[in-house]
Amino acid sequence: MNPPLLDRPLRVLRACLHLLVAGLLGLAAGAAVVQSAAHAGAVVASAAVLGVVYAAGAALSRVGRTAGATAVWLAALDATWLVLLALTPAGVYLAFPLFFLQLHLLPMRPGLLAVAATTLAAVAGFGWHQGSLTFAAVIGPALGAAVAVGTVLGYQALYRESQDRARLIDELTATRGELAAAERTAGTLAERERLAREIHDTLAQGLTSIQLLLRAAERALPQRPDTAAEHVTLARTAAQDNLAEARRFVHALAPPDLDDRSPATALHRLCATTTAQSGLPVAFDRNGPPAELPAPVEIAILRIAQSALANAVQHARASRVEVTLSYMDDGVALDIVDDGIGFDPAALPAPGNAGGYGLAAMRARARALGATLSVESAPGEGTAVAVSFSEGAP
Template sequence: MNTTAPASPVPTTRLLAWCLHLLVAGLLALAAGRAVADGEPHAPAVVAVAAVLGLVYAAGPSMRSTHVSRRAAAVWLAAVGVVWLALLVLTADGVWIAFPLYFLQLHLLPRRTGPAVVVATALAAIVAFAAHSGALTLATAVGPALGAAVAVAVVRGYQALYRESERRRRLIEELTLTRADLAAAQHTAGVLAERERLAHEIHDTLAQGLTSIQLLLRAAERALPGRPELAARHVEQARQSAVDNLAEARRFVAALVPPSLEGITLADALERLCTTVSARHPLTARFRLTGTAVPLPTGHEVALLRIAQSALSNTVRHAGAATADVTLGFPDGRAVRLDVVDDGRGFDPGLLASPGPDGGGFGLAAARARAQALGGTLTVQSAPGHGTTLAVRLPLGGL
């Protein structure tokens, strides 16, 4: 219902609110219509009071104060109650208005006050009904009392369901945060494991090789000038050790750098990627370089190339685009920027599926993780029918 105060624990759907409004309007019309049809002497007064009650009731949902203030809502309920009592004095049909009033009172008033007001409203309805019928009987008391009991039970049950729903929502949020923390911990563990592996590799190969070269050169130094043949042999052994270490270093680089980056710059690799995509798919991919290019760390080149590959793959698979523009920019010498813009069908980034076992949703998450691991940012701007723009910015530090 739109007449809720923010402190109220029970949210009412718009459909239920309109049902309650229509119920009040129908009962008021019934009371006024019956008074006129039965030719009651107070028929004009009944019609007038019913109209006033309808206006006072309609004022509540239309006033903002009843939405944001429990006190304003209580004042509005009191005004409705006063006019209802006047209608109750004039006609017994006003008793039926008590039923929607029960829900309003339980919904808008504090948890302890609401039931007490409902009891008072039921008593007023019973007394008025007995006065109009001329006697207080069990039948005159059962209707209003039973209606009050049903209203309390329904509202309390709805409140319990809402609290359970809120508890589950908070639990889901906690599970989501825990899953994110677990993913971050797993990523950190993977990084540390890879660092440890590389440390072992370097220690077992390059470090030992460099130590060997140092020892051989010292031996050659000691052999000079008295034993030049021995010194020459030590130098040759040191040279061969250097060749072996260079091969090991190249093996490390080959293991860490994508083949598409071997021997060429990132700009060349991106241009080649666009050419390949254009040749293999019905998409015109164009590359552009802006600013003055500077040498990038291997990690930056690998991350930007992988992100561009993923973005163009998504464009081919999902966007239905005719063109895609890949721009590598060096705007200020302190950062490198990659933009991938397509003219496809676009999508709502807020409705993007979470990564799941069916293979969907991992590309963008992986790209964002690559950017964040290097201290950068990744943003996606898109809307249905307006294409997609993916922008990555990586800081260059002291380069």
């Protein structure tokens, strides 16, 4: 099968070859009639038979596709050509299209042998008609054979190059498809990780707070209904905040805590809410004059603080937590320090296990914005989470 790039040139070459054969057959027959050759009738008949044999091969689909049919057709064509060559010296010109057919339809080695045999037959026939073997009788068919061989070899080289190029294009297309699939997979995984962080930092923590408040209300309900009512009120407020977070999450808007507020104000409110809901004293302090920060940095500061405070409430058994937001000349830093039981950072569970998303989500948020996040802790020594955003962070 030929590459699509070579289909049209090949059709043109075949048409030219058909016209060449027809023209040379007409020349041989016409020359015999005009010159009133002794065997003019036989020459015309031989040329007609050769034309019929050639046309039959061009019309039969098996010729060129099966080795047996191709060999039989070429043998019949060569035999009728030899008859014509024996009758008229003009038959030597038909050797040229025969060269192309033999090289095109036969494998390279048999094709070259057939061309050599046809060349010898052409030289011998032309010399026999001339009565002597001259230099012109030898060089003419030899040059024709050389031109045919060079042309076919050039076409085959072009064919191989076209095949290689088509194969390369197919490989590039397949690679581009694989790359697109990999990019889609990477995008899906990144989006899944983002959703996991958002759910952990917002909805999951809000639902945990509601659960703790309702559990406290349940314990206080028989003897202290006023206290239970306060817990229920806080749970309802937390539910409202969580609903706002869910709506923001769906519509991909800014966190409600940051609406019309600075990060310092949002953190102050977060600390107060955490204290009210959990009973854990959380102090907030701001250092330096406030500066305008990019929205992604403000969101990351609030989310990291939410996650760190949730860890302190649920796991640290701390008696106090301090949150500090520091505005500096080259950026902003957030520190969350508790005096709890601490832990071994190297022994954290992998994300996906219980409690495995908190620090991983904080690190991912910081890494996405080019920030540095460090966690210092040891059993019995409390925990310090520090994240630093440099100036110019997105």
